Structure formats: structure tokens, C-alpha cells
Amino acid sequence: MTAVGRPKSYCISLDDDPMIYRIIQEIIKLPTLPYTSGKKLLERASSYQPLVAFVDIHLGEDESGLGCLPELRQLWPHTPIIVMTTDGESSLIGESLSLGANDFVRKPLQAAEVRARVQARIFELQKRQDADCSRFADVVLDASRRSLEGPLGKRFLSESEWTLLSCLLATNGIVVGKQDLKGKVWGDVKVSDNAVDRKLSTVRSALKVVSKKVRLTTSYGQGVRVEEKAS
Amino acid sequence: MKTIGKSVIATETVTELRALFEDGLEAQTFLNDLIKIYLETGRESVQSLSRTLDAGDLPAVGRHAHKLKGLSRNIGAQRVGDLCADLEVEVMDQGSNARDLYEALVSEFQQACDELNQTYLRVS
Numbered sequence: 478m479t480a481v482g483r484p485k486s487y488c489i490s491l492d493d494d495p496m497i498y499r500i501i502q503e504i505i506k507l508p509t510l511p512y513t514s515g516k517k518l519l520e521r522a523s524s525y526q527p528l529v530a531f532v533d534i535h536l537g538e539d540e541s542g543l544g545c546l547p548e549l550r551q552l553w554p555h556t557p558i559i560v561m562t563t564d565g566e567s568s569l570i571g572e573s574l575s576l577g578a579n580d581f582v583r584k585p586l587q588a589a590e591v592r593a594r595v596q597a598r599i600f601e602l603q604k605r606q607d608a609d610c611s612r613f614a615d616v617v618l619d620a621s622r623r624s625l626e627g628p629l630g631k632r633f634l635s636e637s638e639w640t641l642l643s644c645l646l647a648t649n650g651i652v653v654g655k656q657d658l659k660g661k662v663w664g665d666v667k668v669s670d671n672a673v674d675r676k677l678s679t680v681r682s683a684l685k686v687v688s689k690k691v692r693l694t695t696s697y698g699q700g701v702r703v704e705e706k707a708s
Numbered sequence: 709m710k711t712i713g714k715s716v717i718a719t720e721t722v723t724e725l726r727a728l729f730e731d732g733l734e735a736q737t738f739l740n741d742l743i744k745i746y747l748e749t750g751r752e753s754v755q756s757l758s759r760t761l762d763a764g765d766l767p768a769v770g771r772h773a774h775k776l777k778g779l780s781r782n783i784g785a786q787r788v789g790d791l792c793a794d795l796e797v798e799v800m801d802q803g804s805n806a807r808d809l810y811e812a813l814v815s816e817f818q819q820a821c822d823e824l825n826q827t828y829l830r831v832s
Contacts, residue, residue: 493775494779495745495749496742496745496746496782496783497778499738499742499745500725500728500742503728503729535771537771563774563777563778563781584778584781584782585721585782587724588724588728
């Protein structure tokens with residue numbers, strides 16, 4: 478399904494059992510995209526943001542659902558990932574939780590249990606997302622993904638760029654000198670002025686791409702700040 | 709050996725699957741779809757079990773048994789699922805009883821398919 482044709486809320490199921498996604502779909506009443514191969518799902522996972530995902534521990538011949546968990550967790554930080562397991566796999570439950578799963582359900586799936594766990598995990602991760610997200614003017618900042626999203630678009634920053642922007646936002650529009658920035662972002666690590674300028678340039682560009690209102694401005698001889706432009 | 713008159717499909721599982729829908733017709737359509745998947749995919753799994761047993765590929769036998777176990781439990785074929793579980797365990801050991809378990813499994817699977825066809829599948 479392409480991004481254009483994709484429903485707003487949907488689930489993804491990773492299981493080589495062709496019945497499972499149909500059953501999940503009817504239990505949680507969400508369109509459910511089926512994948513039988515972890516490899517294929519990982520190839521496309523970055524284009525998805527499912528409301529919830531179900532992953533079977535055992536897939537086909539050479540695959541394990543567990544192997545997909547770390548990458549899925551990274552790509553979908555706010556998506557509850559629920560592992561499906563059968564009897565005798567209790568030892569793998571702990572491993573799946575440590576690899577990034579949020580919960581587990583035993584097969585055969587029990588409708589009431591699946592619904593309860595899905596609702597609880599969605600609520601929990603929604604709260605976490607709200608805590609990770611903040612707003613400056615018309616730009617939403619997501620710390621878990623290091624992303625900026627505004628009316629014009631979305632951009633991702635590297636770790637140092639994110640830290641740099643966070644420092645500037647924390648000062649509430651007060652100018653921050655370059656030396657101060659170096660200390661806050663890089664600590665004792667020596668960085669050149671050019672390196673700092675390159676990072677500032679990237680952040681400046683990213684803000685321009687996502688918003689007309691938020692700008693990183695330079696006060697000559699003093700430093701930089703993030704400000705909301707008057708409309 | 710066939711057990712005459714005894715149901716091999718757990719009615720509570722079928723009832724739960726039907727209960728996912730308010731509309732009886734939608735429920736039956738859904739059940740029909742699952743049954744057809746079970747009949748087709750289950751048969752493929754049984755064939756794969758036979759092939760891999762003959763080849764002595766015990767890990768592959770375990771994988772196919774695992775898959776058929778899941779399919780069977782989804783649709784309420786509990787005894788088939790249990791035999792698959794036993795076969796999974798058996799092939800992790802030396803597998804000396806694997807053939808006997810397979811034969812019992814084939815018989816139970818056939819009974820499950822017959823019952824699904826005769827009792828639960830409704831084709832309009």
C-alpha cells in the first residue's frame with residue numbers, strides 16, 4: 478500500500494501464518510498490513526508509522542521476529558510492538574522485551590486480551606510521545622526522533638545538531654555566544670569555529686525548510702539565537 | 709484410528725471467531741476464509757512434514773510442525789495443534805518417535821478438515 482493510499486491509522490503484522498493478520502484486523506478493527514518476511518518489512522519500515530505492530534517470534538526458515546525488533550524500535554519509537562508467542566517460548570519473552578518489544582500475547586490470540594494490551598500500550602506510548610515532544614511557535618520538536626516538523630515540512634537532525642538547537646531553545650531567545658555553545662554541545666572536546674558554523678548552518682536550513690516563522694539568527698560579534706518572527 | 713462422533717474442532721474457538729462480528733453473514737464469510745486458508749496451508753504443511761521427515765531434516769520438521777501448530781490452534785483444531793507441539797519437542801531430541809507422531813497427526817488433520825468442511829464451512 479502506498480503512502481497516498483494508506484489509512485490514517487493502521488496496524489502491521491509480521492507473521493508467516495496467513496490467518497493471523499486477518500484475526501488481528503478483526504480483533505482491533507484496524508486495517509492490518511501483513512508481512513511474512515522480516516527482511517522485507519525492514520526494507521520498507523521507514524515509510525510506515527503504524528499505530529501498533531504485532532511481531533511473531535518465529536518466522537520462516539532463516540528468520541526470527543526477534544532480529545527485527547531493535548531496528549523497528551528505532552524506526553517506530555512511539556509504536557507499541559507486541560510480540561506473539563506460543564507455549565514453551567516463555568524464555569524468549571524476556572529477550573523480546575529487552576530488544577524493544579512493549580508487550581506480548583500468547584497464541585491463539587484471545588480478543589479481549591489483545592484489545593486490552595493494545596489499548597494499554599498505545600496509551601502508555603502516547604504519554605511518552607507527549608513528553609518527548611515540545612513546540613516552539615509552529616514547529617513541533619520530537620526529542621526521541623530528533624525531528625522538527627512544521628507547516629512546510631519535516632527534517633531530522635544529528636545528535637550534535639539537536640543538542641545545539643535544544644540549547645538555543647532553552648535560552649528563550651537570548652543570544653548565546655559561540656564559545657558557550659561549544660561548551661554546552663561538545664563539552665571538553667575541541668571543535669573549530671568552522672565546525673560550529675557548519676552545524677549552525679544545518680540547523681538554520683532545517684528551520685527554514687519546516688517553518689516560515691522560526692529562524693536562527695546571528696547577532697554579529699555576540700552569538701546566535703532562535704526566534705519567532707513576527708508574522 | 710478415527711474417533712467416530714467426537715468433535716475435533718473446539719467450538720469455543722469458532723464461537724470466539726464469529727463473535728468478532730456483529731453481522732452473522734460477515735462472521736461466516738470470515739470463518740469461511742480462515743477455513744479455506746487452513747485447508748490449503750495446512751495441507752501444504754503436512755506435505756512439507758512428510759518430505760522433510762523422509763529427508764531426515766529434523767530442524768525443518770520442527771519448523772513445519774510449528775507452523776501447522778499455529779494454524780491449527782487458530783481454527784480450534786486443538787488435537788492437531790497438540791500433536792504438532794509433541795512433534796516439535798520430539799525432533800529437538802533424537803526424533804525416534806517422529807514418524808509415529810506424524811502418522812497420528814495426519815489422521816487428526818484429516819478429521820479436522822472433514823469436520824470443518826461438513827460443519828463449519830458455508831459456501832453460498
